[in-house]
Structures are given as structure tokens and as C-alpha cells.
Amino acid sequence: MRQTLLYSIVCASLLPAAAWAQTQTVTGRVTGPTGTALPGVTVLEKGTSNGTSTDADGRYRLAVPTSATLIFSAIGQTSQEIPLNGRSVLNASLQDASTDLNEVVVTGSRATEGRSNILTTAPVDVISAREIKAYGQTEVTQILSFIAPSFQSTRQTVTDGTDFVDPATLRGLGPDQVLVLVNGKRRHTSALVNINGTPGRGSVGIDMNVLPPAAIKRIEVLREGAAAQYGSDAIAGVINIQLKDDTTGVNVSGTAGQTTKGDGDVWQADANVGIGLKGRGYIDISGQVLQRGFLDRSGYDTAPLIYNGSGGNYASNLTEQQRRDLKAQDDAQVAARGFNRRNIIVGNSKSRTYSGFVNAAYSLVPRLGVEAYVAAGATQREGRSGALYRLPNQATQIDLTLYPDGFLPFVNSTVNDESLLVGVRGTVLGFATDLSNTYGRNSLRYDITNTLNASLPIGTSTQEFYAGTLIFQQNTTNLGFSRKFMNVGPLATLNVAFGGELRSDFFEIKAGEKGSYFNYGRLTAAGQNTSIGSQGFPGYRPSDATHRSRSNTAGYLDLESDLTDRLLVNLAGRLERYSDFGSNASGRVGARYSLVTGGQSNFINDLAVRGNLGNGFRAPSLQQRYFTNVATQFNQGQIQDVLTANNDNPIVREGFGIGALKQEKSKNYSAGLTARLARSFTLTVDAYLIDIRDRIVLSSQFSRSNPAVAAILANRPDVSSVQFFANAVNTRTKGLDVVLNERLTFGEHRLGLTAAANFNQTTVRGINSSATIDNNASLQNTLFDRQQRTRLEAGQPRSKINLSANYGYKIFNVDLRTVRFGEVKTADARIGSPADDPSFLYSTIDQTFSAKWVTDLVVSAQVLKWLGLQVGANNIFNVYPDKLYRNPRNYEDNYNTGSLSYTSSLDGTNRGRFLYSSNQFAFTGAYYFGRINVTF
Structure with a gap:
């Protein structure tokens, strides 16, 4: 209730307050990153078609409301939006558009005008x-x-x-x-x-x-x-x-890709x-469909026993020969059943x-x-x-x-x-x-x-x-x-x-x-x-x-x-x-x-x-x-x-x-x-x-x-x-x-x-x-x-x-x-x-x-x-x-030699399956x- 009431009061106050705004003429000069004049820069009152461009010395003149926001833009330069805040003189400095790391930023400051990131107090x-x-x-x-x-x-x-x-x-x-x-x-x-x-x-x-x-x-x-x-x-x-x-344009893109392993x-x-809404605003609509398939970089399960034993382990009272016999029996079942x-x-x-x-x-x-x-x-x-x-x-x-x-x-x-x-x-x-x-x-x-x-x-x-x-x-x-x-x-x-x-x-x-x-x-x-x-x-x-x-x-x-x-x-x-x-x-x-x-x-x-x-x-x-x-x-x-x-x-x-x-x-x-x-x-x-x-x-x-x-x-x-x-x-x-x-x-x-x-x-x-x-x-x-x-x-x-x-x-x-x-x-x-x-x-x-x-x-x-x-x-x-370390006692490292000197196959959660x-x-x-x- 408090939020709704507060919202209503401020909304009601905006229109009367704005009604006091008057139209005035604003002048200024637009320069580049080195301080040189920028001719041909478009200066536009935000949300309208009211605008002009700078002359050979980078100067402009435009009649706008005292509450207006001006947009400065030019090919090859980074655009700026600057609120007028009642000023009659407003200068602007535009950075090269390709210098992405030096664009004007608004995060980290609540100032009415943004600054280039090398002009801010924080990075x-x-x-x-x-x-x-x-x-x-x-x-x-x-x-x-x-x-x-x-x-x-x-x-x-x-x-x-x-x-x-x-x-x-x-x-x-x-x-x-x-x-x-x-x-x-x-x-x-x-x-x-x-x-x-x-x-x-x-x-x-x-x-x-x-x-x-x-x-x-x-x-x-x-x-x-x-x-x-x-x-x-x-x-x-x-x-x-x-x-x-x-405010204008349609952009559509499609991407398809795959790893070299085919997944x-x-x-x-x-x-x-x-x-564009006839100079009064904009609607920008975006959508995406993204489908991602499985990617598998697993290794082989090194549990020595898949079908026999308890949880893949050998019983502690088995002899070496009994373990070999049990292992051979289990391997035969793995092969016969096609276990992966x-x-x-x-x-x-x-x-x-x-x-x-x-x-x-x-x-x-x-x-x-x-x-x-x-x-x-x-x-x-x-x-x-x-x-x-x-x-x-x-x-x-x-x-x-x-x-x-x-x-x-x-x-x-x-x-x-x-x-x-x-x-x-x-x-x-x-x-x-x-x-x-x-x-x-x-x-x-x-x-x-x-x-x-x-x-x-x-x-x-x-x-x-x-x-x-x-x-x-x-x-x-x-x-x-x-x-x-x-x-x-x-x-x-x-x-x-x-x-x-x-x-x-x-x-x-x-x-x-x-x-x-x-x-x-x-x-x-x-x-x-x-x-x-x-x-x-x-x-x-x-x-x-x-x-x-x-x-x-x-x-x-x-x-x-x-x-x-x-x-x-x-x-x-x-x-x-x-x-x-x-x-x-x-x-x-x-x-x-x-x-x-x-x-x-x-x-x-x-x-x-x-x-x-x-x-x-x-x-x-x-x-x-x-x-x-x-x-x-x-x-x-x-x-x-x-x-x-x-x-x-x-x-x-x-x-x-x-x-x-x-x-x-x-x-x-x-x-x-x-x-x-x-x-x-x-x-x-x-x-x-x-x-x-x-x-x-x-x-x-x-x-x-x-x-x-x-x-x-x-x-x-x-x-x-x-x-x-x-x-x-x-x-x-x-x-x-x-x-x-x-x-x-x-x-x-x-x-x-x-x-x-x-x-x-x-x-x-x-x-x-x-x-x-x-x-x-x-x-x-x-x-x-x-x-x-x-x-x-x-x-x-x-x-x-x-x-x-x-x-x-x-x-x-x-x-x-x-x-x-x-x-x-x-x-x-x-x-x-x-x-x-x-x-x-x-x-x-x-x-x-x-x-x-x-x-x-x-x-x-x-x-x-x-x-x-x-x-x-x-x-x-x-x-x-x-690669993750593999314990020298695990099955994969000893499979070819037939050594069964270990007491367990469980190397944590890994068992050879997690490689990276x-x-x-x-x-x-x-x-x-x-x-x-x-x-x-």
C-alpha cells in the first residue's frame, strides 16, 4: 500500500512540475578525444525529431525545453546523452567509437552526466x-x-x-x-x-x-x-x-557449431x-532460441568388478588366485552383456x-x-x-x-x-x-x-x-x-x-x-x-x-x-x-x-x-x-x-x-x-x-x-x-x-x-x-x-x-x-x-x-x-x-599387467571417469x- 501511494503521489507531481519547463536556446561546441573540433555531429533532442548539426568549428545552436536531454552522435564516435538541466551552454567531448574500453559509463556514479571510464574515480x-x-x-x-x-x-x-x-x-x-x-x-x-x-x-x-x-x-x-x-x-x-x-531496424542471426570430437x-x-514511436519513444524487442547438446569427456570406469562383488570391491578374505578368477568371470560378463x-x-x-x-x-x-x-x-x-x-x-x-x-x-x-x-x-x-x-x-x-x-x-x-x-x-x-x-x-x-x-x-x-x-x-x-x-x-x-x-x-x-x-x-x-x-x-x-x-x-x-x-x-x-x-x-x-x-x-x-x-x-x-x-x-x-x-x-x-x-x-x-x-x-x-x-x-x-x-x-x-x-x-x-x-x-x-x-x-x-x-x-x-x-x-x-x-x-x-x-x-x-592425477592402484593403470595388488577400486568419486x-x-x-x- 505504501509503495502504491508513493508511486501515485510522484506520478501526479511530475506533470505539473514539468509544465513549468520553458523552451530556451542552447549553444555549445563538440570536440574529439584530442580536443579538436568535430564538424557534422548530429545534435538531437531525445525522444523528438528536433535537431541540428555542428558547423566547421564544432559549434551548434538549438531551441529545446530546459528539461531536455541532448544526444550527440557522429560516424566513428561514441554517442553521448547529456541532460541539459537548465543550462544555456552545453559542450560535449566524443570518444572514438572503436575505443570500446573508453566509452562513457553510468555505473558507479549517479551524476547526471556520464564520464569516460578513464575519467572516473573507479575502474x-x-x-x-x-x-x-x-x-x-x-x-x-x-x-x-x-x-x-x-x-x-x-x-x-x-x-x-x-x-x-x-x-x-x-x-x-x-x-x-x-x-x-x-x-x-x-x-x-x-x-x-x-x-x-x-x-x-x-x-x-x-x-x-x-x-x-x-x-x-x-x-x-x-x-x-x-x-x-x-x-x-x-x-x-x-x-x-x-x-x-x-528505434529502427531488424537484425537476425543464426549460429551453428560443434567440437572436433563431434559433440x-x-x-x-x-x-x-x-x-520508433513517431519521435516519442521506442520499443526494442529481442528473442533467442539456443539448443546445446551433450559434451562428454569422461574416462573409463576403473571398478574391477561390475557384476560381482559388493560395490565393485573384492572381499578382503580372497586369495590372489581367487581374485584373478573372479576378475576373469566378471570381465566375461562385461563382454557378453556389452557393458560400456x-x-x-x-x-x-x-x-x-x-x-x-x-x-x-x-x-x-x-x-x-x-x-x-x-x-x-x-x-x-x-x-x-x-x-x-x-x-x-x-x-x-x-x-x-x-x-x-x-x-x-x-x-x-x-x-x-x-x-x-x-x-x-x-x-x-x-x-x-x-x-x-x-x-x-x-x-x-x-x-x-x-x-x-x-x-x-x-x-x-x-x-x-x-x-x-x-x-x-x-x-x-x-x-x-x-x-x-x-x-x-x-x-x-x-x-x-x-x-x-x-x-x-x-x-x-x-x-x-x-x-x-x-x-x-x-x-x-x-x-x-x-x-x-x-x-x-x-x-x-x-x-x-x-x-x-x-x-x-x-x-x-x-x-x-x-x-x-x-x-x-x-x-x-x-x-x-x-x-x-x-x-x-x-x-x-x-x-x-x-x-x-x-x-x-x-x-x-x-x-x-x-x-x-x-x-x-x-x-x-x-x-x-x-x-x-x-x-x-x-x-x-x-x-x-x-x-x-x-x-x-x-x-x-x-x-x-x-x-x-x-x-x-x-x-x-x-x-x-x-x-x-x-x-x-x-x-x-x-x-x-x-x-x-x-x-x-x-x-x-x-x-x-x-x-x-x-x-x-x-x-x-x-x-x-x-x-x-x-x-x-x-x-x-x-x-x-x-x-x-x-x-x-x-x-x-x-x-x-x-x-x-x-x-x-x-x-x-x-x-x-x-x-x-x-x-x-x-x-x-x-x-x-x-x-x-x-x-x-x-x-x-x-x-x-x-x-x-x-x-x-x-x-x-x-x-x-x-x-x-x-x-x-x-x-x-x-x-x-x-x-x-x-x-x-x-x-x-x-x-x-x-x-x-x-x-x-x-x-x-x-x-x-x-x-x-x-x-x-x-x-x-x-x-x-x-589431467587429474590417477591413483597408481586403480584398475586402468594395472589392467594390462593384470596386477591385482590393490585392495579397492574406488578412487574417490573418480574411478578414472573424471579426467579434467x-x-x-x-x-x-x-x-x-x-x-x-x-x-x-
Whole structure:
């Protein structure tokens, strides 16, 4: 009710306030990046056909309302939109359009006029629509991962829901520590909480792949903590996706590609249509259909026994000859029945995505600057991925009457994502005013096929189950005001921005059908309990089902001023109050000082230093607070039913003494240098330090084999181990970003060169335990063990270097890019190595995966004005990550020699089937594609 009333009051006030606006004549001069005059620049009043062009000296004169916004555009230059704000003189400086990394940006500042990213106090990367479509990547996270070195995302495999929602990180931090905006408004998160062993374990990220690339005008990546400006989650930075706002034209493209191994096929068709509304606005419509096939890079299952033995193992009392005889008998059955030892799918899941977006604006009163706008989108993604194969000798998980040769369960997901942004903007008492409401919903439904519930009587289980649905919804109302004042006392300019935000979050878990989770009580012939629920992914139980909500109220103040013609300073402060855990205040100060300005040097056009410091926060997500389930996982080579308990569960609060979740708190420091040399060479170097206290992580697994844990789990005999969310660690992340950019033109020849790099290091500085855990030696070192620590500190590349070149001549264009993905590491939960502990046979072995270069090449031709063709390759040199270590005792290494000196075949979850790590870059190998672009 409050939001509706507020919306009505402001809407009612806009028209009368706008009615006071008067028409005036504005004059000015337009210059290029070196300060020279630009003749022939089009100067247009936004939303109308009222315009003019600059003369030979770059000057113009135009009669417009005092509240108008002027658009400056010219061939070969980057367009600018500048609000007049009552001024009678308005000058503009346009950058070269090909200099994508120096476009005017709006992210990171609420000033009424944007600045080039080398003129801002914080580093911002700008990724244009051309770059988005230049190479073979077809989804937003993959596009960003190869363009922006500070951004990292790789597809995961055999990780349940994470197979379908790519975890994405910025500056080496977590997926939930980067805020995503669309058209400057907060984007809702995914419903999925990542509880598997992947980067971002325990986090809740944003599914950026629901956005069709055809709808994107550009992407701005703010590499700076900005919680004081935008609120929770903006610890690492902000990604602002600007949707296209074309008024004319139709663009259609189709892409088809496949790996050199004949799998991983991709078929994509997208379209974008821009429609002008008779000078009063636009409607821009985009859509995409994307189909991705399975990609499989699995190895052979090294279990020595497929049909005999217990779970593939030899009985401990067998002699060497008895083992050889049993092995020969089993091999004969494998051959006779045609069993395929490549029995799982390790690689990209299969998926089909349908998505559409509309971005529109309409001038309610064209001459008075009142405009309504809307951005709406809907996406459905249907995915399918394989779980782990159940062998016919795994008696607790199998029903031989249904699957005599075992079976591979499939996890089928349906992701539905919808969003609606509506708003109105205009001028109230001289302040640019923006009132908006943003609604978003994301759901993830699980259906498990080719499976069974092993606890049902023999021969009675169905082979597919509905396993439940996760749902997240968010509604955000924003009201903001901004105004630029000139000559305020000693200040040349002062931009003032303030406003408020009301946000509501909703999280829901819907239980699956009974057979997906229920224990029907069947025992094996040996009297063992059978696994319950649908194999591959047990369904959510009624006890897991929840429907939770919370609200948030926030207010902010932003000040930005050119204190002198050399010194730019901005200040930001934000106060938030959450209904479920209390309040938080954050602030930020940033500055940029010009050492050399345009015209002072024949070579150095601009040279400046900049820096920022501030504090921020991240609120625990509703998913982290209330998610709970029991999942079948493999741990140290054993199948376990693992309870993920929410933070309110007595097991967590009373059993382990863990307190309620609270916000993460951060301190951000950065210092950098920016320079523009000669005509178009630019350089930015930015160092940063981010300290995070009370970082929320998913704990390691506490096993029932520990008597202390068994006592805590006394009322949960159905689970083997437990894990939970806690503010368990304090971390420090430090790093360096470097970007060099050059654009050259020689007659009809065009050459663009870019070198960009990120170097980062995260260190765990402390563990926040509890008295209960600290006072029990058997529980110590388990809350956040060695394996989890290594995943956080070194589980993603600590460095990434991007070198790219773009050459154009007449109708032809060549894009070449090579990216160096730095090394990553994995570690076992325990201290030691296989050499001094034979039990490491069943564990993850410590390993460092060396850095690798991945190279893409694309050749394009604009055959006709309306027809363009592209052919190219991703990873043209067929580079793969280092292979995972294989334990020397496993079956594959000893098969040819016939040695059976080992005691078990289970090398963790691997058994030779997982060949590569999926944390560094995709193990797709070389991928070739063709694309056709049609423009009307």
C-alpha cells in the first residue's frame, strides 16, 4: 500500500512540475578525444525529431525545453546523452567509437552526466554489442569470462542444479559478492543455492544466461566495492547490463557449431527489432532460441568388478588366485552383456533455452521531458544432465529386475525466469526524478528420470520422479533524485543524488512426490538398508518445504564534485534495515586527480591517479538462511546421505553451537593510474585490497563416524553426515587490474589492440568457530577444512590475461584473442599426501593445474549491406586443462599387467571417469562454428 501511494503521489507531481519547463536556446561546441573540433555531429533532442548539426568549428545552436536531454552522435564516435538541466551552454567531448574500453559509463556514479571510464574515480570495463557477438560464445557468462579478465565462470558437471546455472565470480570473490543490474536496476538472484563442490560452494548467484545476448546494448563492469551506492552484494563490484534501445531496424542471426570430437553441438537463432514511436519513444524487442547438446569427456570406469562383488570391491578374505578368477568371470560378463565402461557423462549438460526481452520508453509529454519506460523478459531453459552410474553390484542402490546392467540417473531441470521493470522519469523542482518498480522471479524444477527408489519392494519402483521446485521472488521499488549544481561556493560543480529503496524477498521450497524421498524399508539380502528416494537426486521432503520472506528499507546520499578542474571527488553513504537481522551502514569516498590534462603535452593527453576506500556488506540470502535437504553424495569413496541443515535447525544452533547468520562486512581499498597517450592509446592500472569479516560459507561435512557427531545426529538416523551455513571465515583478497587499449586507422585499414589482465589472491585470515567445536578435539578442523580452504583460496585462476587484436579492411574483419587462465589447485581434506598415508587412495589428491592459453579466431565478411557471414573457432589449438592425477592402484593403470595388488577400486568419486578439473576453463577442446547475420 505504501509503495502504491508513493508511486501515485510522484506520478501526479511530475506533470505539473514539468509544465513549468520553458523552451530556451542552447549553444555549445563538440570536440574529439584530442580536443579538436568535430564538424557534422548530429545534435538531437531525445525522444523528438528536433535537431541540428555542428558547423566547421564544432559549434551548434538549438531551441529545446530546459528539461531536455541532448544526444550527440557522429560516424566513428561514441554517442553521448547529456541532460541539459537548465543550462544555456552545453559542450560535449566524443570518444572514438572503436575505443570500446573508453566509452562513457553510468555505473558507479549517479551524476547526471556520464564520464569516460578513464575519467572516473573507479575502474569500469565497457563491453560493446559488437564484442558480445564477435566470437563463438553464445551465453553471457561465457562471453564475459573471455572478455573481462576479472570475471570468471566455467560450466560445471555432475553437480545437480549447478550443471544448469553457471557460478560466476568477479575479482576472485564469490558469486554472491557481485551485484548485477539491468538498465541500472537490481536484478533478482537465482533460486538455486550451490551446495556441491564447485567454485562458489554455498553461494547464491545470479543466472545471467537467461538474458539473450541479442537484447544487450553493452555491459559495464564496475571493478570496485559499491555497497554504499547500490546495497547488498556489491562487495566485489557491479555488472550493469544495458538493454538495446534502437528505434529502427531488424537484425537476425543464426549460429551453428560443434567440437572436433563431434559433440557439444550448439544451434542458436536470435533476433532484435527496433520500432520508433513517431519521435516519442521506442520499443526494442529481442528473442533467442539456443539448443546445446551433450559434451562428454569422461574416462573409463576403473571398478574391477561390475557384476560381482559388493560395490565393485573384492572381499578382503580372497586369495590372489581367487581374485584373478573372479576378475576373469566378471570381465566375461562385461563382454557378453556389452557393458560400456564409459558410463557417465562428464561435460556440458544438454539444454534448450527460449528467451525474450522487451525494452521500451514513451514520452508522455514530449516537450516537457516526462517519460514512462518498461523492460520485461521471460526465459525458459530445459536441461538434462547425468548423475553417477549405479553398478549392478551396488546392492543398496539397485533393483536388478528393472536395471540388470545398472543405470545412469538423469537430472532434468526446468528453469523459468521472469522480470518486469516499470517506471516514470522526469523533472521535479529541477531534480531529475526516477520512480520505478522491479519484479523478478526465478524457479528451478527437478524431474529425475531413468532412476528408482531402491527402498521400494523389488520390481515395484517407478523410473521417474518429480523431485521438487525451488522458487525465489524479489520486488524492489526505487525513488531517486539527482541534480547538478554549477558554481556552488568554491565548487565548480556539485552533483547531488539521493533516494530510497523498498525491497521484498521470497524463497520457497516445494516438496517432491512421495516416492522421490520416502523410505519404504526394503533391506538387501545381506540385511543392509537400501538407499531412499530417487537415485541421482533425492526429492525435497515435506520437512524441507518452506516459504519464507523478508523486507528491506534503504536510503542513500551521493555527492560528486569537481572541486577543481583537476580534482574530482565523490562521497556515498547508505543505510539499510532488514526485517530479519537488523541494520547496516556503509560509506565510500573516491577521488581522481589529473596530473596532466589535454593540451599540456604532445604525447600525454591525460594522466591521473585515482583511489577509493569504503566499507560494505552482504546480507545472507534467504536461501542460505532457510535451505535444507538430504542429498545422496559421494564422500571419500563412500555413498552418504548428507543433511544440509539451515541455520535455525537445533542440530546447528544447539548441537554445534553455531549462531544465527548475520551480514558479511567488508572494507575496500583501491588505488590506480589512468592515462591517454597520443591519439587513442589508453592505460589503466588499479590495485585493490578487500577484507571481508564473517564471510558466509557452507561448512565441511561432519560425519556420523565421529561419536560426537553421532550424538548430535541422534534424532536423524537417516543421514550419514551434516553440513550447514555459518559466518565461518575472515578473508583478505588483494589484486591488480591492468588494461591497455589502442585503436589505429590507416586509410581503409583498421587495427585494434587490447591487453588486459587480472591478478588476485585470496587468503583465509581466520576461522570463526564456536565454543562447542573448539572444546571438542574431534570436531576441530572440520568446520572449514583444508579442502574447502583450498577451494576458496586457489580453486579459481589467480591470474587471467587477455590479449586481443581486431583487424578490418573494407568488408573483411579478423578477430584474434588468446586468454591465459592461471593455475588452480585442489587439496584433500586431511593434511599429508598419498606417499605417507595409504588411505589417500580413497580421497582427493593434492594437485596444481598449470596455466594454459586458450585462443579464439573469427573471420567475418559483410558480403552485402544487409548480409554478414562469420566463421571461426573457439580454442583453435585444442587445449585442455591438465589431467587429474590417477591413483597408481586403480584398475586402468594395472589392467594390462593384470596386477591385482590393490585392495579397492574406488578412487574417490573418480574411478578414472573424471579426467579434467572444471574450475579453470571448459574442457571442451576445439569448437568450430559459423554464423549468418541479416540486417534490414
